[in-house]
Amino acid sequence: MNHPLPPETSDVPLAPGERLPRTQREKLSPEAIAKIQSIAAQFPDRMAGTLPALYIAQKEFGFLSLGAMKEVAAALGVPEGHVFGVATFYTMFRKKPVGRYHFEVCTNLCCALNGAADLLAKVIEKTGARPGEGPSPDGLWSVDEVECLASCGSGPCIQINHGVFDEFVDEAKLEALMDACRRGETAAWGE
Structure with missing residues (x-):
């Protein structure tokens, strides 16, 4: 199969989010989930809480892995694709580890x-x-x-x-x- 990626990925190409680095921990803390849900409750549409929820996840994980984005979607009760789209659109969200x-x-x-x-x-x-x-x-x-x-x-x-x-x-x-x-x-x- 002709594929632009190296041989180790050519048989099973990864979706963009799956190419992101992973965090050591994949679950938000109960405190972070409670904060996210409290923020979401302030809006008539839970999607409106996406930006502050992503900030909470980024603070907790250090950056936004695909797992962190999925956790935010679950905490908000919104589609994962929406959270992924927001997180990858805005440059203030880090999708890989950064220094202190x-x-x-x-x-x-x-x-x-x-x-x-x-x-x-x-x-x-x-x-x-x-x-x-x-x-x-x-x-x-x-x-x-x-x-x-x-x-x-x-x-x-x-x-x-x-x-x-x-x-x-x-x-x-x-x-x-x-x-x-x-x-x-x-x-x-x-x-």
Whole structure:
């Protein structure tokens, strides 16, 4: 059979969600399920609780595996396909493990014109993490290149976990941000 994937997958191609990394634990805690159900009860349509429910699952698992998405669907009582579609559409949901401090470097036009490529190279050099490849060997860092962090007037812009840092981030500011992470002054991923 001619198949674009390596031989070990050519006889049984996997659906997109089945290609996602798996979490060590596959079930939401009873507390997380209760939170999700409480949120869903606030809406006339339970599907409206999908985004906050996915945040709860991501916090609990560290990222959203297919199993985590199925757990969210079950807790909400909505179709799995809906949850999968929402989780894979939005970039704020991680579909693979990330480091304790996840860097996102904007390389869109405005940031690019202000040195985003150099900033991205410095992040890679200083963390040992490569875009899209998961956490660094020590588990502390991960990095992704992103399109826009909504700070076009003062780029290059970087986001660490959920905190956005702009105002012309240079190598000195990057080093100060990394030191703050090492000292625990920046909230770790999922906190």
